[in-house]
Amino acid sequence: MRSKKIIVDIFIPCFVDQLYPETGFNMVKILEHLGCEVHYNPNQTCCGQPAFNAGFFDEAKDVAVKFLKDFSTPNRYVVSPSASCVGMVCNSYSRLFDSTSYVLDYKRVKQNTYEFTEFLTKILGVTSVPGAALDAKVTYHDSCSGLRECKIKEGPRALLNNVKGLELVELKDSETCCGFGGTFAVKFEPISVGMAEQKVLNAIDTGASVIVSTDVSCLMHMEGYIKHNKLPIKTMHICDVLASGL
Known part of the structure; x- marks a missing residue:
């Protein structure tokens, strides 16, 4: 190329x-x-x-x-x-x-x-990965580090919007923390779980089947809540989404 x-x-x-x-x-x-x-x-x-x-x-x-x-x-x-x-x-x-x-x-x-x-x-100046394909409705979670420390917001959305078969829907309060925060999840477990619950339920309300983010730490936290409560949604890192179909 x-x-x-x-x-x-x-x-x-x-x-x-x-x-x-x-x-x-x-x-x-x-x-x-x-x-x-x-x-x-x-x-x-x-x-x-x-x-x-x-x-x-x-x-x-x-x-x-x-x-x-x-x-x-x-x-x-x-x-x-x-x-x-x-x-x-x-x-x-x-x-x-x-x-x-x-x-x-x-x-x-x-x-x-x-x-x-x-x-x-x-x-690289890339907003589309040739060959990327995923037949799914997804919603995107802005991680605290991605949004606030790295100032990343539009780039991941542009990449997702150019995945064949993928429908991106916006998440209510997408910029709100998922509740992980490293040791925060251990020291303040009830608050952390409550924040994960809010984030996951907002994602389900969009009708999406997948929550996508740039951080596996956020996704791991939400995945734990999803599996514990047997909820009809899953998580995927954006790398895994963009590699689909390649």
Whole structure:
């Protein structure tokens, strides 16, 4: 599709690696389908977000330093199927590395790190994945990290609207949190479950059969509520949607 391939390093978050590996494989499939050369560093681990959000900043910095070293290739895009992790790297790392010897490394990585749909729409200039097809009515959940940290809103919707057979319907209060929030779901379980209930019931009210998002953490949380209550809807990461039919 291009005279010169764009080289991409992929970062696979903990949730994807351990619980939804097919989402990572589907991201690779799409990137290669669009003409990218994809590289995976098997030494990669975590971005440090769990420790950071829990207030363990020294531990988070240790993990974040490893991230900078794992993705140290100059002028190489870093793409991840998680707005949450990208938000951590592009925003929260400043609290760890400003006024330190790592500040230049951090700024270089920040400049090159993108959430998957952001990379497709802003860097590749793609709003349609050729061959993508899914016969389903879906609704889209704006994750807090995607919307507020990465400023992602229109890109995923444009990509979904160009999937053959797919009907996208807007979700009431789509910008409201699903209730996961990492350790929030553990510390404040009743509130977290109530927020998931509201989000899922709003999705069912649209008549959609699938809830789609950029973050598997949100989807995992809602999926847990759906399965526990045996509700007639399911969740899919946008990578899995766009890879359908390829």
